[in-house]
Amino acid sequence: MAEGGSAAAVKKAGAPERPLSPHLQVWRWHATMWTSILHRATGIGLYGGAIFFTLWLVSVSLGPQIYGVSSSLIGSPVGQIVLWAILFCACFHILSGLRHLVWDVGFGFKKQTASFWSVVIVLGAIAMTAGLYVWVASAPPPPPQFGGMPIQ
Amino acid sequence: MSRPSNSLRQPLAKARGLGSAKEGSGHFITQRVTAIALLFLLPWLIISMIKAHVQHGWEAAALWLNMPWNAVPAALFIVAAFTHMQAGMQVVIEDYIGKTWTRALLLILNTFVALAVAVIALHAILKVSSWV
Numbered sequence: 001m002a003e004g005g006s007a008a009a010v011k012k013a014g015a016p017e018r019p020l021s022p023h024l025q026v027w028r029w030h031a032t033m034w035t036s037i038l039h040r041a042t043g044i045g046l047y048g049g050a051i052f053f054t055l056w057l058v059s060v061s062l063g064p065q066i067y068g069v070s071s072s073l074i075g076s077p078v079g080q081i082v083l084w085a086i087l088f089c090a091c092f093h094i095l096s097g098l099r100h101l102v103w104d105v106g107f108g109f110k111k112q113t114a115s116f117w118s119v120v121i122v123l124g125a126i127a128m129t130a131g132l133y134v135w136v137a138s139a140p141p142p143p144p145q146f147g148g149m150p151i152q
Numbered sequence: 153m154s155r156p157s158n159s160l161r162q163p164l165a166k167a168r169g170l171g172s173a174k175e176g177s178g179h180f181i182t183q184r185v186t187a188i189a190l191l192f193l194l195p196w197l198i199i200s201m202i203k204a205h206v207q208h209g210w211e212a213a214a215l216w217l218n219m220p221w222n223a224v225p226a227a228l229f230i231v232a233a234f235t236h237m238q239a240g241m242q243v244v245i246e247d248y249i250g251k252t253w254t255r256a257l258l259l260i261l262n263t264f265v266a267l268a269v270a271v272i273a274l275h276a277i278l279k280v281s282s283w284v
Contacts, residue, residue: 040244047237054273057226060213061276067210074207090194097187104184136202 031118038122039096042089049086087132092125179239186236193229200225217280230273238266 059070073079099117102108108117204216216222241262249255 043237043240044244046233047241050233050237051269054230054269054276057217057273057276057280060210060217061279064210067213071207071209087198090198094191094194098191101184101187101191132198132202136207139202139205 031115031122035096035099035118035121038092039100042093042096045086045089046093049089052082052086084129084133088125088129091128091132092121095121095124095128179242182235183239186232186239189228189232190236193225193232196225197229214280214283217277218283220281223277223281227274227277230270230277234266234270234273238262241266 056070056074059066074083099108099121108114200222201216204212204222206213206216217226242259245255245258245262249258
């Protein structure tokens with residue numbers, strides 16, 4: 001062991017630098033790492049989003065009064081931030097999940113390809129969320145009152 | 153792995169009963185199959201709800217959910233989504249929680265929460281569907 005150690009030390013002096021193993025302090029951030037972390041983070045966000053959607057479904061089933069309460073909660077500034085954060089999570093997780101499926105089939109592993117699509121996915125998710133926001137904001141005024149919907 | 157050279161016992165005897173339970177890839181496949189379903193169901197859900205103006209009051213929302221061609225895909229979405237997120241959260245817990253008891257508790261909690269919320273959602277969908 002002692003001999004091996006000293007031999008390694010001698011070799012170290014002249015040898016080129018060896019790559020270091022990943023470590024938080026010597027790790028360079030890159031696009032694929034961001035999308036990997038974001039995929040997991042948005043997945044956790046959508047866990048909350050699914051519970052949020054369930055509460056909305058329950059409020060529909062409980063009738064107009066309760067639905068009024070849930071609507072005003074979603075309409076409040078905090079509710080809007082939560083809603084659009086969930087929608088961003090959905091857009092990102094769909095695009096990133098699609099790429100995961102492409103990876104599972106065995107395509108897109110070249111370094112440049114993976115980095116390129118990582119940037120596309122992040123920008124695409126932002127664009128999709130913005131598109132949805134514009135669509136909802138520019139929607140025509142509420143349709144005429146629905147007739148023929150018996151109340152419970 | 154080595155065995156005494158004078159033994160007549162086959163190494164197979166040691167391996168029997170300790171090997172694959174033939175379900176190692178089950179979790180992986182569940183995650184992918186539900187992902188493929190959600191690739192269609194989640195965009196449908198978002199677009200369909202925006203088109204129905206569900207933010208404009210209870211009548212619009214109830215009418216949307218009352219339609220069978222909305223209620224059935226919504227129920228399919230719930231089943232696929234809660235299976236998918238239960239499997240996903242399981243991986244997150246297994247990755248980050250090292251303590252045996254905490255991990256076991258969180259894994260059980262994850263399963264219970266996913267199942268309970270899914271059944272609550274399905275119940276709400278069926279309730280609105282029953283309105284004629």
